[in-house]
Amino acid sequence: MQTKARKFFATALASLYGLCFAPLAQAYAFNELIPDVRQPASVSGGSACPVKAHRLTAAGSITERWSTALGTAPVTIITLDQTPTGRLNEIEQVITTALGVWTGVSGTTLLPASLAPLTRVAAATSCGSDGVNSICFDQSDSAFTPGVLAFTRVITADKIGTQLGSGPAATQFGQILDADVYFNPSDSQVTFATPTALPANQKAYDLESILTHELGHSFGFSHSAVWNAMMYPFAPAPGTITGTRPSIQQPDAPLGDDDRTGLRVLYPDPADTVHTGSIAGRIVPANPLSLPGAPPGVTGIFGSHVVAVDSTSGAVIGATIGGWSCAAPGPAQFDGSYKIDRLPVGHSYTIYAESLNGVVDPSQVSDATATLCRNSTTDPGWPPLQGCVVPAVNASFTTRTRPGP
Amino acid sequence: MSYRQRRRFFWIMFLGGLAVVALAAALSATTLSKLRFAELAQKSTAVARLRCLSAVSRWENGEIWTETRFEVLETEKGLLPGLVSVRMLGGHVEGLHSRVEGVPVFRPGEEVYLFLWGRAGEPFSVLGWSQGTFRIAQNPETGAETVTQDSAAMPVFDPQKQHFRRDGIRNWPVVLFQEKLRGALMQRRW
Numbered sequence: 371m372q373t374k375a376r377k378f379f380a381t382a383l384a385s386l387y388g389l390c391f392a393p394l395a396q397a398y399a400f401n402e403l404i405p406d407v408r409q410p411a412s413v414s415g416g417s418a419c420p421v422k423a424h425r426l427t428a429a430g431s432i433t434e435r436w437s438t439a440l441g442t443a444p445v446t447i448i449t450l451d452q453t454p455t456g457r458l459n460e461i462e463q464v465i466t467t468a469l470g471v472w473t474g475v476s477g478t479t480l481l482p483a484s485l486a487p488l489t490r491v492a493a494a495t496s497c498g499s500d501g502v503n504s505i506c507f508d509q510s511d512s513a514f515t516p517g518v519l520a521f522t523r524v525i526t527a528d529k530i531g532t533q534l535g536s537g538p539a540a541t542q543f544g545q546i547l548d549a550d551v552y553f554n555p556s557d558s559q560v561t562f563a564t565p566t567a568l569p570a571n572q573k574a575y576d577l578e579s580i581l582t583h584e585l586g587h588s589f590g591f592s593h594s595a596v597w598n599a600m601m602y603p604f605a606p607a608p609g610t611i612t613g614t615r616p617s618i619q620q621p622d623a624p625l626g627d628d629d630r631t632g633l634r635v636l637y638p639d640p641a642d643t644v645h646t647g648s649i650a651g652r653i654v655p656a657n658p659l660s661l662p663g664a665p666p667g668v669t670g671i672f673g674s675h676v677v678a679v680d681s682t683s684g685a686v687i688g689a690t691i692g693g694w695s696c697a698a699p700g701p702a703q704f705d706g707s708y709k710i711d712r713l714p715v716g717h718s719y720t721i722y723a724e725s726l727n728g729v730v731d732p733s734q735v736s737d738a739t740a741t742l743c744r745n746s747t748t749d750p751g752w753p754p755l756q757g758c759v760v761p762a763v764n765a766s767f768t769t770r771t772r773p774g775p
Numbered sequence: 776m777s778y779r780q781r782r783r784f785f786w787i788m789f790l791g792g793l794a795v796v797a798l799a800a801a802l803s804a805t806t807l808s809k810l811r812f813a814e815l816a817q818k819s820t821a822v823a824r825l826r827c828l829s830a831v832s833r834w835e836n837g838e839i840w841t842e843t844r845f846e847v848l849e850t851e852k853g854l855l856p857g858l859v860s861v862r863m864l865g866g867h868v869e870g871l872h873s874r875v876e877g878v879p880v881f882r883p884g885e886e887v888y889l890f891l892w893g894r895a896g897e898p899f900s901v902l903g904w905s906q907g908t909f910r911i912a913q914n915p916e917t918g919a920e921t922v923t924q925d926s927a928a929m930p931v932f933d934p935q936k937q938h939f940r941r942d943g944i945r946n947w948p949v950v951l952f953q954e955k956l957r958g959a960l961m962q963r964r965w
Binding site for chain 1: 808809810814818837838839862863864865870871872873874875876877878892894897900901902903904906907926
């Protein structure tokens with residue numbers, strides 16, 4: 371493997387008129403949570419290290435149903451076929467294709483066979499915390515405000531045995547128990563068009579792009595700040611699409627490399643021999659005295675984005691939010707560590723490390739950084755030795771590199 | 776990385792930073808559609824500077840919701856009592872974590888400007904979620920306050936151009952933000 375791992379060191383950054391110009395990028399990120407170690411180790415695992423929310427991927431284990439109730443006042447879903455049956459078939463094709471985008475990524479255990487047959491349900495209000503994954507196009511929800519097109523609500527278990535509604539009990543930490551996709555049904559200014567209907571409805575959002583993004587959340591993704599990533603939080607403008615349309619030859623065509631790497635990290639295939647590279651290191655300040663005094667134990671820069679760019683293609687292959695590490699039984703240690711996994715071997719990479727901004731609360735940037743710690747304040751009765759406090763993001767640095775050994 | 780590459784990299788960073796000031800791009804969002812600042816001001820029920828007091832998650836109508844209580848410090852639009860509650864989807868209850876990307880989460884003690892939105896008979900929500908959330912930070916040394924919009928917190932890496940760009944309001948001195956806000960509320964074009 372010709373991958374060059376490079377060490378980064380931080381130096382103080384002079385801000386200009388109070389504006390920090392240090393750029394940063396957040397690539398793929400995950401919905402993570404910390405198991406409830408107040409529970410016996412048999413159900414909590416005993417470790418306070420964050421785990422990634424995920425679905426089980428055994429054959430037929432991923433169920434999805436969709437509500438065939440479609441809004442009429444206003445009409446928000448636009449199809450080319452206007453017959454009742456044709457409309458439903460066209461929408462169902464979009465759902466099937468969007469699921470196929472994610473199961474079409476090589477090197478993961480999320481396979482087409484992981485999906486149970488897609489089912490239909492007539493009720494408009496089929497979405498809810500019932501343990502059944504649903505997609506709803508005409509379910510009003512008071513969470514919607516102007517400007518909200520669609521969202522995915524993901525419910526995850528932090529201990530084994532947790533059950534939700536009629537769904538199966540969790541058998542793994544971080545198992546997603548219910549992920550429902552809601553499309554805004556009541557904003558007359560917002561419409562979604564199927565791929566065949568989009569060319570004639572340029573003011574509509576591409577249903578396939580938005581649904582593919584939302585399904586990414588349902589598989590455990592948070593948002594990405596890579597421009598061409600599917601998990602980039604902003605949708606393509608009305609009348610346009612994200613990436614390119616999927617095809618039989620390349621079902622994952624709409625995804626960016628960043629999305630693919632993220633999926634491989636979430637659902638790694640042990641048999642994958644291509645995406646086995648990793649780059650790891652620490653980001654530490656040139657002057658250790660610049661580290662925050664509180665909370666105690668911070669030994670490296672926290673809150674940095676580390677991005678791996680393929681030196682040849684320029685594509686963002688993967689990235690992470692660096693600054694911490696964790697080994698069982700936890701808690702997280704804020705030592706400046708980063709690690710980018712599941713990189714294709716045989717490539718050279720350039721690594722960018724950038725600071726977050728000082729005023730940025732970790733929760734703004736990624737839930738991943740906001741959920742690294744639980745303690746007796748957040749959770750009464752939390753074991754002190756497994757508790758921690760997330761430090762403030764260290765923004766006052768720029769990076770310089772020196773060649774690796 | 777050679778000296779030349781390093782120099783190029785820092786130039787990219789610097790220019791990317793300048794682009795922050797220059798760009799106010801119009802984007803639309805996947806869970807969110809882009810709301811311009813003037814739209815936020817126009818469509819909001821109320822706008823206020825608030826201090827978070829507490830947040831409680833609970834089951835309600837089959838979903839986990841988080842209700843956050845705020846002390847009203849300064850009202851810019853609408854009529855608000857001294858305390859307001861904001862209810863947003865998601866939270867943590869009894870071993871279950873409910874999460875919706877883009878929904879702002881608040882911590883006791885932090886101060887924010889929120890563009891509130893509410894239907895009659897329902898608790899307030901935050902208009903446009905992360906777009907209607909503007910967090911206030913205070914420089915511990917100088918005391919100077921700055922404002923950053925949640926949706927602007929993630930500068931974007933453009934793989935094709937190999938540089939970063941940012942949109943929205945980020946690190947604005949609070950005085951500038953107030954000026955922009957009051958201008959928008961007066962329906963002046965910014």
